[in-house]
Amino acid sequence: MGMDIMKMVEVVGIALGVIGLILTIVICALPTWTVKTIIAGNVATTEVVMYGLWMSCVTQGTGKTQCEVYNYMDNWEYVLQPARAMIPTAIILGVLGVMFSMVGAKSTNCIKDKTSQAKLIIIAGILFILDGILIIIPVSLVARSIISDSSTQIEGKFELGASLYIGWVAAALLLIGGVTLCITVGVFGWMMGIFGWILSLVASALSVSIPFMHYPEPHYRHIWMVLMTTSISSILGALGVMGSIFGTRCCNCIKSNRIRVKARFIVGIFFILAGILQFTTVFLVDHYLRMDVHLQLSPFALFTQHKLVILAEVCRWSASMLLIGGTILCCCIFKRNQPDSTTTTSTSR
Structure with missing residues (x-):
């Protein structure tokens, strides 16, 4: 009975790591890290500018959206530079963590040796924890830059995008998943x-x-x-x-x-x-x-x-x-x- 509970806890840890990895890929692709609303004289000329890691999108009041890859460096691109390095690294570590956890899981029986299974689960847990740290650092830095920007320009003010909230959730899931895997092995x-x-x-x-x-x-x-x-x-x-x-x-x-x-x-x-x-x-x-x-x-x-x-x-x-x-x-x-x-x-x- 105790062994079955440990298998269930291990599966939960792996599932949290997989969900966190999927959310990490989502925030890497979506251009919703920062949002800026430019209010003009009427609704038709109002624009919502969204910035991501690799591109920016402009949604006009008429509903038309245009996206383009960054072709010049502005202030917010410099703020997003750490995230451009950490988020892809986190995705790579997350993929490795999922692979190690799948191979070393007790429910898959890919490896019969219990010692080898425990070592792979430990590696997967460490990778998930490092993955969560690599996500929470750039997300928090970008959020801090947006909150500390107290400028009230006529064109609008930057706000927290949906990717930041998704990033916090992904980091929390990966950290919890990594800790759960480490608990199942007793390390x-x-x-x-x-x-x-x-x-x-x-x-x-x-x-x-x-x-x-x-x-x-x-x-x-x-x-x-x-x-x-x-x-x-x-x-x-x-x-x-x-x-x-x-x-x-x-x-x-x-x-x-x-x-x-x-x-x-x-x-x-x-x-x-x-x-x-x-x-x-x-x-x-x-x-x-x-x-x-x-x-x-x-x-x-x-x-x-x-x-x-x-x-x-x-x-x-x-x-x-x-x-x-x-x-x-x-x-x-x-x-x-x-x-x-x-x-x-x-x-x-």
């Missing part, structure tokens, strides 16, 4: 830990680069404390990542189920400690921004504060992922004891 905990560890590396790089931006004397005088916490957190996260690779069920490095559970528990402890250190960094930066008078009197205060806020935000995301991943891995010790795969059961006399 969601260490995946969250790995993503949190990657963000901790970014936080360490930021904490190292901040003093060099204000040479010879950094305005953040206690930057060494942040550097120490982020560095130790990155080291603990690296130990957790190395241990999680050997403790997963899809890896045959450890044969004994009991030793594997202990390894996952230790990895979870490493991730939790790394997450606590990342939250400590957030508290240190917040305390400094509130209490340090030297920062407020400095002519470079605004710039330094901006960098520290970015550092705190990265540390906050890293801590959340590390704590979630570590908690999930530690909870495996409360599961019902499974028979050790390295021992053979004795026959009944």
